[in-house]
Amino acid sequence: MKEPFLSAVPVLKILEDAGFQAYFVGGSVRDYLLGKQISDVDIATSATPDEVKTLFKKTIDIGIEHGTVLVLHNQNSYEITTFRTEGEYQDYRRPKEVAFIRSLTEDLKRRDFTMNAIAMDLNGNLIDPFGGQNDIHNKLIQTVGLAKERFHEDALRMLRAVRFASQLSFQIDTETLMALSNLNQLLSKIAVERKRAEFEKLLMGKNRKNALKILVDANLHLFLPGLEKYKKDIMKVIEVPCERLSRKEMWCLLLYYIEVNDADAEPFLREWRLPLKDIKDIRDCLYFTRQRLEQNWSIYQLYIAGYDTIQSAEKLTLVINGIQKMDSVEQWLDVYKRLPIKTRSDLDVTGSDLIEWSGKTGGPWLKQVLLQIEKAVLEGNVANEKQKIKEWLKQCSQK
Ligand code: ATP
Numbered sequence: 094m095k096e097p098f099l100s101a102v103p104v105l106k107i108l109e110d111a112g113f114q115a116y117f118v119g120g121s122v123r124d125y126l127l128g129k130q131i132s133d134v135d136i137a138t139s140a141t142p143d144e145v146k147t148l149f150k151k152t153i154d155i156g157i158e159h160g161t162v163l164v165l166h167n168q169n170s171y172e173i174t175t176f177r178t179e180g181e182y183q184d185y186r187r188p189k190e191v192a193f194i195r196s197l198t199e200d201l202k203r204r205d206f207t208m209n210a211i212a213m214d215l216n217g218n219l220i221d222p223f224g225g226q227n228d229i230h231n232k233l234i235q236t237v238g239l240a241k242e243r244f245h246e247d248a249l250r251m252l253r254a255v256r257f258a259s260q261l262s263f264q265i266d267t268e269t270l271m272a273l274s275n276l277n278q279l280l281s282k283i284a285v286e287r288k289r290a291e292f293e294k295l296l297m298g299k300n301r302k303n304a305l306k307i308l309v310d311a312n313l314h315l316f317l318p319g320l321e322k323y324k325k326d327i328m329k330v331i332e333v334p335c336e337r338l339s340r341k342e343m344w345c346l347l348l349y350y351i352e353v354n355d356a357d358a359e360p361f362l363r364e365w366r367l368p369l370k371d372i373k374d375i376r377d378c379l380y381f382t383r384q385r386l387e388q389n390w391s392i393y394q395l396y397i398a399g400y401d402t403i404q405s406a407e408k409l410t411l412v413i414n415g416i417q418k419m420d421s422v423e424q425w426l427d428v429y430k431r432l433p434i435k436t437r438s439d440l441d442v443t444g445s446d447l448i449e450w451s452g453k454t455g456g457p458w459l460k461q462v463l464l465q466i467e468k469a470v471l472e473g474n475v476a477n478e479k480q481k482i483k484e485w486l487k488q489c490s491q492k
């Protein structure tokens with residue numbers, strides 16, 4: 094066994110010494126078997142949340158109704174979830190109530206795919222009642238039990254299947270794939286936030302090409318916000334190599350290819366319930382990418398866009414134009430870094446200076462003059478020094 098499991102062994106030991114069962118489960122075990130980098134380990138136990146809380150000094154209730162307690166141990170934090178079954182599923186969504194149980198196998202049975210239903214004990218022994226290791230070996234995504242039933246219970250699993258296909262480059266098993274096509278409309282019952290989390294992982298996955306194809310072939314896109322009418326356009330995203338793009342850049346690329354105009358970008362992203370800051374960043378990025386595809390950056394555009402947007406829009410421009418070399422990103426960022434000012438507050442004059450010098454009262458003229466000064470400073474027509482700017486203004490007024 095290796096890190097990060099090793100550091101977590103003492104946590105399992107504390108649970109076992111108190112007479113409970115405790116295992117590593119879920120994505121961490123799957124990724125370990127795949128030889129992938131693991132960030133967090135998830136722990137499942139027969140102890141109830143209250144019992145877990147009595148065993149560790151520092152705990153935080155992060156989802157106690159679902160049986161999850163966060164345990165802080167030796168500078169690390171671990172999500173410990175009580176074995177559970179999910180009672181009645183309501184309306185194709187996750188169940189409202191869960192029942193805590195003492196059986197590991199029952200807990201593994203409620204999990205979505207065989208590859209995610211493997212447990213590992215503190216000695217590294219695997220408990221794999223549904224053939225998960227075999228499916229990992231065959232690179233196959235297969236539900237635990239009948240796909241049809243499992244998707245009826247929680248339709249988000251359909252989208253999860255496709256995002257795992259993207260992240261892991263696995264195939265989806267035939268029965269599971271058929272259920273995706275037949276039951277796609279169940280996805281309309283699922284909260285947008287849950288769909289977004291999976292869709293973003295899908296977009297960021299290595300094999301998005303294959304995954305987006307599965308998504309549109311199974312008509313799952315019909316039940317994703319704003320994507321109903323874009324079957325052909327979604328496929329355009331497939332054609333471009335976009336490995337090095339961030340989450341927000343991927344959204345921007347999608348908007349570009351499905352040809353959402355600048356005015357419609359915000360409502361589209363709001364429908365996906367993205368945070369307002371993300372919406373602003375993605376909109377800026379889309380706007381400047383479109384500008385950049387038309388022409389080189391002007392000094393003023395660099396100034397308005399700012400570091401992060403320049404970086405993203407330049408990267409996207411290269412990706413869209415099919416250019417592999419990313420040198421121009423650094424080059425434009427260097428130009429930006431050398432700009433004499435980065436924001437209006439960097440100007441060596443303020444509105445009050447202008448009022449004082451002119452003897453006029455404030456008004457819309459102030460904004461205009463400041464803009465004029467800003468542009469002159471950026472273009473190197475005047476140094477960003479109060480006295481120089483004052484003289485420059487005087488000269489301008491004499492012209
Ligand atoms: P990732 O590496 O992206 O976190 P993961 O497999 O850990 O992948 P999570 O969403 O963190 O995915 O879920 C942890 C585990 O919980 C899964 O491996 C699976 O066993 C179970 N699980 C999560 N969501 C569902 C679901 N909708 N239905 C059934 N089981 C689920």
Ligand code: MG
Nearest residue numbers: 119120121135
């Ligand atoms: Mg996880």
